[in-house]
Amino acid sequence: MADYSFVTVWRLEAPIERVYQAIHDSLAWPDWWPTVKSVEEVRPATDRGGIGTVRRYTFKGSLPYTLSFDMTVERVEPPTVLAGRATGELEGTGVWTIHEED
Numbered sequence: 372m373a374d375y376s377f378v379t380v381w382r383l384e385a386p387i388e389r390v391y392q393a394i395h396d397s398l399a400w401p402d403w404w405p406t407v408k409s410v411e412e413v414r415p416a417t418d419r420g421g422i423g424t425v426r427r428y429t430f431k432g433s434l435p436y437t438l439s440f441d442m443t444v445e446r447v448e449p450p451t452v453l454a455g456r457a458t459g460e461l462e463g464t465g466v467w468t469i470h471e472e473d
Contacts, residue, residue, distance in 0.1 A: 391450035420447040
């Protein structure tokens with residue numbers, strides 16, 4: 372199996388708290404992120420911060436197939452970090468790091 376590393380940089384003119392909340396609320400992603408076809412809650416969080424939450428994500432990009440995987444939330448540090456482990460058609464670790472710039 373090949374190893375890959377994907378890095379995406381988004382630059383937004385918005386308060387860091389608002390950006391963090393939009394990313395943290397992944398159940399709403401299909402409402403504003405065109406390639407996200409569905410997000411389903413598989414297992415609720417084991418604590419108030421969201422650690423342990425498992426959600427199933429289905430993406431459909433430019434290629435003629437969909438990609439589904441489960442993501443378990445492992446790290447929550449508002450408003451700067453969200454991280455988890457993916458299993459299924461995508462395997463690995465995903466980390467969102469959010470910071471402000473002038």
